[in-house]
Amino acid sequence: MDTPIIELKNVVFSYNHHAILKDVNMKVYANDFIAVIGPNGGGKTTLLKIMLGLLPVGHGSVRIYGQKPQNVSHRIGYVPQNVHANKNFPISVMDVVLMGCLRSGRIWTHPTKMDRNSAQEALEKMEMLKYHKRRIGELSGGQRQRVFIARALAGKPEILFFDEPTASVDTHGQTELYSLLKDLNKNVTILVVSHDLMVVSSYVKTVICVNQCVHQHDAAEMTQEMLDMAYQCPVELIAHGLPHRVLGDH
Amino acid sequence: MLEAFQFEFMRNAVLAGIMASAICGVIGTLVVVNRIVFLAGGIAHAAYGGIGLAFFLGLPYFVGIFGFSILASMIMAAITLKEKNRADTFIGVVWAVGMALGVILLDIKEGYNVDLMSYLFGSILTVPSSELYVMGCLSLFIVIIVGFYYHDFLAMSYDQEFAQLRGVSVKPLYFLLIGMIALSVVMVIKVVGLILIIALLTIPPFIAERYTNSLLQMMLFSALLSIIFSLVGLWLSYHLNLTSGATIIMTAAAVFFLSFLIDHIRSRFKRHTGE
Numbered sequence: 469m470d471t472p473i474i475e476l477k478n479v480v481f482s483y484n485h486h487a488i489l490k491d492v493n494m495k496v497y498a499n500d501f502i503a504v505i506g507p508n509g510g511g512k513t514t515l516l517k518i519m520l521g522l523l524p525v526g527h528g529s530v531r532i533y534g535q536k537p538q539n540v541s542h543r544i545g546y547v548p549q550n551v552h553a554n555k556n557f558p559i560s561v562m563d564v565v566l567m568g569c570l571r572s573g574r575i576w577t578h579p580t581k582m583d584r585n586s587a588q589e590a591l592e593k594m595e596m597l598k599y600h601k602r603r604i605g606e607l608s609g610g611q612r613q614r615v616f617i618a619r620a621l622a623g624k625p626e627i628l629f630f631d632e633p634t635a636s637v638d639t640h641g642q643t644e645l646y647s648l649l650k651d652l653n654k655n656v657t658i659l660v661v662s663h664d665l666m667v668v669s670s671y672v673k674t675v676i677c678v679n680q681c682v683h684q685h686d687a688a689e690m691t692q693e694m695l696d697m698a699y700q701c702p703v704e705l706i707a708h709g710l711p712h713r714v715l716g717d718h
Numbered sequence: 719m720l721e722a723f724q725f726e727f728m729r730n731a732v733l734a735g736i737m738a739s740a741i742c743g744v745i746g747t748l749v750v751v752n753r754i755v756f757l758a759g760g761i762a763h764a765a766y767g768g769i770g771l772a773f774f775l776g777l778p779y780f781v782g783i784f785g786f787s788i789l790a791s792m793i794m795a796a797i798t799l800k801e802k803n804r805a806d807t808f809i810g811v812v813w814a815v816g817m818a819l820g821v822i823l824l825d826i827k828e829g830y831n832v833d834l835m836s837y838l839f840g841s842i843l844t845v846p847s848s849e850l851y852v853m854g855c856l857s858l859f860i861v862i863i864v865g866f867y868y869h870d871f872l873a874m875s876y877d878q879e880f881a882q883l884r885g886v887s888v889k890p891l892y893f894l895l896i897g898m899i900a901l902s903v904v905m906v907i908k909v910v911g912l913i914l915i916i917a918l919l920t921i922p923p924f925i926a927e928r929y930t931n932s933l934l935q936m937m938l939f940s941a942l943l944s945i946i947f948s949l950v951g952l953w954l955s956y957h958l959n960l961t962s963g964a965t966i967i968m969t970a971a972a973v974f975f976l977s978f979l980i981d982h983i984r985s986r987f988k989r990h991t992g993e
Contacts, residue, residue: 520883521883522882522883538885541883541884541885542885544883546880546883548879548880554751556927557751557875557876558751558927558930558931558932558935558936559872559931559932559933560931563932564876567873567877567881567884568884570873570881570885570886571884571885572884572885572886572887573885576866577868577869577886578869579869601931619880623884
């Protein structure tokens with residue numbers, strides 16, 4: 469509990485000589501629930517991809533469980549935005565979820581019985597098991613997202629990363645999603661990237677603001693000033709649904 | 719037509735057609751789902767440079783075309799990974815330059831009467847038995863590789879980023895796929911020719927995609943469709959005295975339009991009865 473499970477030290481990331489992220493220092497501890505917020509183009513997704521090991525850092529270090537992210541990919545779950553889903557692709561829901569069980573280091577990649585059981589459990593948890601034979605393109609957007617979450621869960625991860633999970637989800641869906649995340653948070657560390665301030669719900673324990681620089685705050689301390697700084701313009705905080713955030717006096 | 723089977727060239731044509739079609743079904747599926755049809759076209763047309771090179775240097779046909787195709791395809795693959803924004807432009811350049819190089823080299827080689835048409839439109843009726851063995855080995859090789867790496871190819875094709883995250887070596891796999899496309903191109907040129915390779919790589923998978931639920935099913939169905947198109951096309955070209963390659967493609971096209979029409983009618987019918 470005292471050693472951070474994710475640690476970024478002095479990370480700098482540039483693209484075409486443009487600094488996207490500067491002097492990033494952050495620590496994530498086990499069982500945390502983190503919201504990574506900030507304006508679009510501020511570097512949230514880049515930060516996420518760096519943590520996942522999908523982007524190399526020009527300077528500084530990224531460590532998950534003390535190792536490079538690529539070496540611990542089997543302990544990480546990732547739910548991407550619903551963007552690159554190729555809807556016509558001939559693949560069943562079960563086969564999509566089985567991809568979450570892929571591991572490096574095997575010579576012949578073939579799902580084992582254990583993999584299939586994990587995939588089934590994950591689908592059951594997301595209440596999508598009855599769709600396991602359906603083609604992924606036949607499902608609605610919300611159902612597809614559940615399948616992608618199941619895919620991340622199938623690998624039995626210890627950390628779950630979500631990229632903009634509430635984009636194109638209605639208010640009711642968002643509340644449902646956050647109660648699911650709260651439930652998962654009992655055993656798994658959760659990190660959600662979102663440009664949507666709805667994310668600052670009462671389930672979130674830590675807030676990380678990203679706008680080229682990264683600032684980490686305990687969620688209870690979030691003030692209007694911090695948000696303004698993060699977004700570089702006055703921002704109005706609105707809380708919908710139950711339970712809702714009670715903001716500090718400001 | 720059965721009397722034609724007493725001729726070796728006819729038996730070879732059928733066997734060549736079956737092997738090339740099966741491979742096109744498998745590789746074509748991967749080309750279509752990975753959306754690299756244009757890249758495959760670039761490899762096919764650049765291969766003509768290999769033909770020219772082979773004759774110019776006096777190398778055997780397979781060596782020249784295969785060597786050149788692999789080279790051109792690896793370069794194009796590297797560029798598409800590095801310069802995503804101008805990848806298709808670059809493919810267009812290699813496409814045209816490869817073809818032009820082949821034509822010029824054949825022009826320069828004096829005293830050599832090469833039938834250009836046979837490479838452009840296929841010469842399935844002139845496949846020697848020795849080539850069949852090479853085709854057989856290539857086909858077997860491709861099937862084994864695709865079978866062995868099936869789940870990796872599936873992951874890479876569906877969600878490359880996620881595959882990479884889970885430890886699939888996406889880059890080497892991509893180059894492997896491109897290399898196999900080059901191999902397939904070498905085989906298929908004899909059957910339908912350079913100009914029509916794209917049709918055989920794309921039409922069967924396009925039809926198959928709508929009726930299958932897994933990549934494996936799509937590959938098998940595409941291969942089956944390709945084989946049917948080749949045999950029917952061959953039969954029609956024999957009886958109607960038409961160019962075999964083009965007839966095969968027209969057969970494929972006819973079925974393609976038919977399946978589109980049936981789907982269209984079916985969805986309109988559903989809409990009517992659904993209301």
